[in-house]
Amino acid sequence: GSTDQTAASAEITGAEILKLSPNRGKGGAMNAAVQYIQTDIVAFIDADLGQCAEQVGLILQPIINEEADLAIASFPPAKKKGGFGLVKNTARWAIRKAGQIEMVSPLSGQRAMNKEVLQAVTPFKEAYGVELGMTIKALQKGYKVIEVPTTMTHNETGRDIKGFLHRGRQFIDVLKVIKAESGGNKT
Template sequence: MTPAKIAVVIPAYNEEQTVAQVVRAALQLTPDVVVASDGSSDRTAQVARDAGAHVVELNPNGGKGAALHAALNATDAEYVVMLDADLIGLTLEHLNILLAPVLAGRLDMSIGIFEGGGLMTDLGNKLTPHLSGQRACRRAWLLHVPRLGQERWPEPAITDALKAGGVRWDYVELPNLAQVMKEEKRGFWKGVGYRSRMYVDLLSYGRRKKKNLKD
């Protein structure tokens, strides 16, 4: 039996401090690691390239959905693992936890939840688990999610597709994994503003979906 072809796709925006360690961990799973730098103004693209990733550069910034869509189109793998670029403590074990139930056919999508990585990241992830950026699934299914590339934040569109399509999915715990908080990366007030805009965009997904259906 031919081994399944797997890729790791990583949307990234100004993540030069953390993207290399995420790429290096991903390369332990597969040589097919794609970073989509979403209009980054720092060295994200070069740092990811130096770490061994294939890099797609988007200009101007189009949002995480556009970056994810571009990364998916830069590989022909059957299965993909999606990762955020600001993870701390990522290991091969975490990637296998995400991928194993999908490869075994028990799930169509696994969604990773932080456990024991830090109080704030654990809490935020558990309060909004449907917004997790750590997932595994078949690439073809993800590419057919309506409006995936048009949404700045693609998670609501993916959740919608999971509910509508009778897809088997579940959460899996990712022990001792954390994420750099936006307030830490961008400074407190800029981070709060960025997070607020993100939640406004996420909460308005339903309205955009209805408008799109009418149009």
């Protein structure tokens, strides 16, 4: 579903590409990819990281060393003003409620986990609920979830119509995850 030539760039490097039609969104793409994962440790990384992707080792290390079951990259403060914190703070509240942990970057897409956790948190929620659903499921199932400080950056949305629409869709999906995970629907 990407329109930014990510697949073409990855293909040039020799990466195996999974092409889905129609566009299934991030969660749908991740769900489709799970059946192809053959490693004991997996990392999910957003395509917009650019050179910051070199820091993936920071989230892999706690998994390799068995210090955590799910490691999530936390980002430094945003460089440009985005929203008003409603989406992030709602996600933080849901995570705190699920597992008594505080998170800086609750919606970070940069995550590493062992195969056991991967199997426990799938299928993933669709759309913008992927990360929050993954974290809540892992915490509810007793897995150790940590945040790893990084200096990663990514494409930020601003305080314009496009940015507010993006955060509006995010907020709706975050609320859907909270409702599903608190209402006894643990899938």
